[in-house]
Amino acid sequence: MRVLVTGANGYLGRPVIDALEAAGHDPIAMVRTATSSIHAPTRVADLLDEVKLREALDGVEAVCHLAGLTRARESTVDPLRYFRANTAGTIALLDAMAATGVPRIVFASTGSIYGSPERQPMTEDMPDAPPHPYAASKLAAEFAIHAQAQAGNLSAVVLRLLNVAGGADPDPTRLIPRALAAARQRSALEINGDGSTVRDYLHIVDAAAAFVACVENMPPLGKATRYNVGSGQGTSILVVVVAAVERVTGHRIHLVHRPPVPEPAALIGNPSKAIAELRWYPAHSHIDGIVRDTRHNLKTSNSIGAI
Template identity: 70%
Template structure:
């Protein structure tokens, strides 16, 4: 299958392109700017430019839509930018797909849409309660996808990703890269509150494998499905610190800041993805994630 991958030069995009190719698909990498292509087929298009998208979609069978803005705190001060890129960009892509007759999409969404539910672990039946514009913009994009599928012109799968980690993750806003940097640089790691907040980390390769699994089991036209993609178990901030210390052999100095207004525990139940997509988080243990992150780090 020839699959256009939006956001192909991002952290998740690079992993998904590689996983699709290894599975025998023909991924076409869509980026906003020119980049060294190597063996990849590169198409340059802006997610908000319908004409560019229609050109990028020529000759493809399906879309893996990963492009978007992802920083929750940033979305609080730039909400319109997040709705423009994540929601309006997805609508523009759907219009372009409809215009050129591309009938299948797999969309990267976020488990942040569930907010802070009391009942854990979270399932696909957990009520939506987006706590910030980032999550709200992704939910709005999901609703547009489901509505378009309801017309009978689209087959869609939505993956709500938990905390993707491991590999060459250089995003210093995320906990694991920050913790590794503190160990390598012997710097202080700032921690909100007591460090007992628990999150669900899924290895980047497991996340990429979930997208591959979707393309092997796409629903019929007129149908849309949603799955949570997570490890199914939680790891606290202090447990992440301990895992990095164990893997590096270095002590990490902590500076405890005032607690942030955030949920104590967020854990997923990926049973539906396991049962229907035959997907399983094979390498999402925290020690494996940390070891892989260190191996990919230039200073590891």
């Protein structure tokens, strides 16, 4: 299948292209600016450029829609930018897909839409409670996708991803790259509160495989479905993540505890529905493997040097 991958130059985009290609599909990378480092046919377009977007969709059979903004804290400062990119950009894509006759979409959404539910792990039937503009902008995009499907114009899958990690993580503000940098530099790692918060870390290879599984198991036209995609395992900052980095690197990490901030005590996704219906499994999402892979890829890209 010929699959257009929006946001192809991003952290998740490249692994999705690799996974589609390995599964025998024909991925096409859509990027905002020309790049020669993606090993797939590339089309340059912006989601808000109607003409270029329709050109990018020419001959395409499905879309993996990854393009968007993802920083939750930044979204609280500049919320309209997030709604413009994540919501308006998705609506523009849906318009262009309808105009060019592309009937299938797999959308990268976020598990943060559930907010801070007491019941863990989180299942797809839980109510939505987006805690910040980033999550709200993704939820609004989901509403547009579901409405377009219900109108009979679309076959759609929404993937609510948990904390994607591993690979060549380009964001030095995320916990695992920060912990690896602290181990390398013998510097302090600052964490909020006592480090007991629990998160669900999903290896980027497993995340990419989920998109392939969706492309190969799309619902019928007029239907939209949603899956939580995570490891299903809770991983605490202090007991598990920091300990894993110390095991992998062989270096102790000095922790500095900052005042606690308001945040959910635990966010864990239940991937049972995706496992059952997509024949997908988070096979690589054990924390030591994620840390080891992040370390290897960041060393290879010379982002953090040797550890």
